Amino acid sequence: MNSINIRSLAFLLAHRVVIFCVVIFCVVMISGCDSASPSDHHEEMVVEAYLVGGELLPAIRLSKTIDVDDVFTSGTAAINNASLDVFLLNEDGSVEEQIEYVRTFDEPGKYLPEIDHVVHSDRTYRLEASAGSSIDAVSAETHVPQVFNLIQSSHEQIEYQDPDQWSMLVTQSQNPNRQSVFVFTIESLEPTVDNLVEPYFDFYFEDEDTDNRVGLEFDPGDLNELVKFSSQPVNEGNYEVFPDGTLRVKLPWFAVPFYGRVHVTMSTLDDNLFDFQRYQQAQQGGGLLSPGELPNVLDPVKGGRGIFGSLARVSDVVTVVRD
16 A cells, blocks of 8 residues: 555544544543542554555554553553454345454554555445453444546646636545545655745744745654645535536645645545544634533544544646746
């Protein structure tokens, strides 16, 4: 599987899983114990998996929650002895195909499918995992969005902040329960200080002159953060729907940190990823829910925590030039 296009989205969501779990642990500890009481932590399995319609089944990572008094490391939190299977389901919920996963030793808690299996769009998959009697078994389901096609991009080259915006003309990926929601993942192919757009330059180099960038360098963490970036979900206000059923979705300029060649991936999310993102946004004071609400983050894993989600995507490259 080509992980380049999805890594930003996966990275973002994976970190949200960690943040979410930490918050849950803290709430449990505060509500159930006073400051002098010993911790009473029950380990739960944490799942991380992202299926992509039309692509091979991905690696799946399993870990466990840890006590708030313990130090987190990927090695100590990883689950390396699990039984893990993914099932392709029929419409009536019966199993059409079972794919067994096995542990790989290149990364703690990482599992790979034993066979190559291309993810079917508009189909449901179920995950089941168990790791002995000391931790509860988990299950989760995802309905993979319909695969959609890129018909045409609006520009091969466009000026930064052009009011027309760069956009993709695509076929629709129908969702029977709601409008389709898109996320843009941006990978800058020429990420230099000279190519940093002015709003981002002012933020990362606030005391420097934007017209004199000689000798300036990124902190490594800042550069890694900027090279690959995922936008918030793009709602229907950014769609142009045409009589033939195609639609045009515009790239928000705030998601473009560099001039130069930019690899853009447009993904439509299943309900699991969509719910996870919008509820996580609400926890941070934003999102699509009613004012005054502060709901718990939704995740689809029964018996544990994490994310078992899916998406469909298309991609293209555009050159962003100075205005």
